[in-house]
Amino acid sequence: MANKWDERKKAKEDEYFVKQERELLAKLKVKQEGEAKVSAQKACYMKCPKCGEPLKERKFQKILIDQCTACNGIWLDAGEMEQVAGRDNESWLARFWMKNG
Ligand SMILES: [Zn+2]
Known part of the structure; x- marks a missing residue:
């Protein structure tokens, strides 16, 4: 009986951590995509006024x-x-x- 309860509790905990991890990864991905976008934009407008090279x-x-x-x-x-x-x-x-x- 106790073991079953523990197993269920453990499963719930795992589920919780998996969810947390997934949310964290999603946030990280959004952050990385945002940063990549910013640097791409910057690289795009930072061009030499004379010869057009970056x-x-x-x-x-x-x-x-x-x-x-x-x-x-x-x-x-x-x-x-x-x-x-x-x-x-x-x-x-x-x-x-x-x-x-
Ligand atoms: Zn130049």
């Missing part, structure tokens, strides 16, 4: 910049130029900026 993010002085994989042109988002130049007034970039700007 841009690749790279770090320059702790700032993320986008560099073309083909012509090595660098694309800066709004404010990133100031961030790069403003980091050090004596930097080549700041001097270049003041001379030409």
Whole structure:
């Protein structure tokens, strides 16, 4: 009698865990699909304005910049130029900026 009850209880527990696991997996799948979509969208609009090749993010002085994989042109988002130049007034970039700007 007791064994039967235990078995039933065990079966119920298994059922519960299977259900939980399934829900977790479903959530994970949705999350992964969402992330893949976001990165695909990003990859799609991150194109070199000059030659149309995809841009690749790279770090320059702790700032993320986008560099073309083909012509090595660098694309800066709004404010990133100031961030790069403003980091050090004596930097080549700041001097270049003041001379030409
Ligand atoms: Zn390019």
